[in-house]
Amino acid sequence: MGNSFGTLFRISSWGESHGGGIGVVVDGCPPRMDLSEEDIQPCLDRRRPGQSKLTTPRDEADQVEILSGTFAGKTLGTPIALLVRNKDARPQAYEEMKTKFRPSHADFTYQNKFGIRNHEGGGRSSARETIARVAAGAIAQKFLSVDQVKITTYVDRIHDIECPELEEVPTLESIEASPTRCPHPETAAKIESRILEVKKAGDSVGGTIICRVNGLPVGWGAPVFDRLEADLAKAMMSLPATKGFEIGSGFKGTYLKGSEHNDLFEEREGKVRTKSNRSGGVQGGISNGEELYFRIAFKPTATVLQVQKTVNEEGENTELMGRGRHDPCVLPRAVPIVEAMTALVLIDHKMRHHAQCFSFIDEG
Numbered sequence: 001m002g003n004s005f006g007t008l009f010r011i012s013s014w015g016e017s018h019g020g021g022i023g024v025v026v027d028g029c030p031p032r033m034d035l036s037e038e039d040i041q042p043c044l045d046r047r048r049p050g051q052s053k054l055t056t057p058r059d060e061a062d063q064v065e066i067l068s069g070t071f072a073g074k075t076l077g078t079p080i081a082l083l084v085r086n087k088d089a090r091p092q093a094y095e096e097m098k099t100k101f102r103p104s105h106a107d108f109t110y111q112n113k114f115g116i117r118n119h120e121g122g123g124r125s126s127a128r129e130t131i132a133r134v135a136a137g138a139i140a141q142k143f144l145s146v147d148q149v150k151i152t153t154y155v156d157r158i159h160d161i162e163c164p165e166l167e168e169v170p171t172l173e174s175i176e177a178s179p180t181r182c183p184h185p186e187t188a189a190k191i192e193s194r195i196l197e198v199k200k201a202g203d204s205v206g207g208t209i210i211c212r213v214n215g216l217p218v219g220w221g222a223p224v225f226d227r228l229e230a231d232l233a234k235a236m237m238s239l240p241a242t243k244g245f246e247i248g249s250g251f252k253g254t255y256l257k258g259s260e261h262n263d264l265f266e267e268r269e270g271k272v273r274t275k276s277n278r279s280g281g282v283q284g285g286i287s288n289g290e291e292l293y294f295r296i297a298f299k300p301t302a303t304v305l306q307v308q309k310t311v312n313e314e315g316e317n318t319e320l321m322g323r324g325r326h327d328p329c330v331l332p333r334a335v336p337i338v339e340a341m342t343a344l345v346l347i348d349h350k351m352r353h354h355a356q357c358f359s360f361i362d363e364g
Contacts, residue, residue, distance in 0.1 A: 005235070006344060008351040009140065013132030017121030018089035024082050024132035026139055028351070029069070031077030035139065040064045043138040044084065044131065046336040049325070052179035054195050054332055056325040059088045064135055082135045086128075093324040094120045099312045100320045104302040111313065121324065127240040130337045137340020140347040148215040149346065153339045155182040155331050156295065158191040158207035159198075169212055169291075181335045199328035202305030206241070206298045207331050211338055213281070213292035213346070219357070220287040220349040227285025228349055229294070235341040236296045241330050244297030248280025263290075296338060298331055 004012040008028050015022035029035075041064055049058040062084050069080030097119045101107040106125035110117040117123060141151065154175045156163050163184045170183035178188035180195070198205050221228030233245045253261055256278075263274035263283075274290055281292035303326045310320045327333060 009348040011136040016123040017126030017128040021085040022131040026080040033075040040138040140343035156210040159205040163187040204301035206300040218289040247294040249278040
């Protein structure tokens, strides 16, 4: 339970941080689509550890292998199994965590729920699990490109250093120009200094990430329980270290009156458009053709290289020194993970929309 996501385009992930590897099975991918490891690897390269001095030094190439579901470079319509093997696991760094609970980690809750846990790197609760999401999301993004849907994700704020609001959608080149993945050069430089500062102190910082989706047609999503923004919220809040999700005007919209907040409709170039986009591209749970715009909050990395108070499995008060290799800030590497989860939600809603509506629309 809790290891599968999606309805028609469905993924099931497996693996632990210091086990043999991380894998995912993608079920529901249409047949006859060109697909190879080369389509998936660039996304994993953006997520992998050791990219810069801002990230964990764990040395993993994260090379993906396609084990099933393709033939002669094309998808078969059968389950696609993907595997990334762990090469640089160092479980000995977590020996003290065998009996002590790390503050703000899943150690205590996993132990109490299952009566057993993998203490090496957090096992299944480790962010290394997100390899599966990124690999599967790469397939979804390739499929979405047929519809000219473009997902742009970037770091908006780290700690108290915030990027100014960007009217134009930043390019991938501007996002990747800095290891912070903030497309505003002046802000990126300040962010980099802040992350290095807290890293030197054995501490960590959090922040926010913005995701903007353009080219989304009208009609994806569903009413009531399966609203597009509800599924996006679940997808984003399922990521490790997430603490908040808002779409469109978000919490700031609560400061406005209805007459100020409403997105007024107008005819523009033969299409129904809105003058503003405080709805964030979704109304009634269904995409309205405007830019899909949302923000995710990530907490500071829970593992800090400092002595902290905790308890052990016997319920005794004790202390624990954080060890192992960890990101002082998860946000730069979280950018491709947010993109992947966005793509997985969108491709699933595209398929659900086509399954429910298109045969009747075509006949009409």
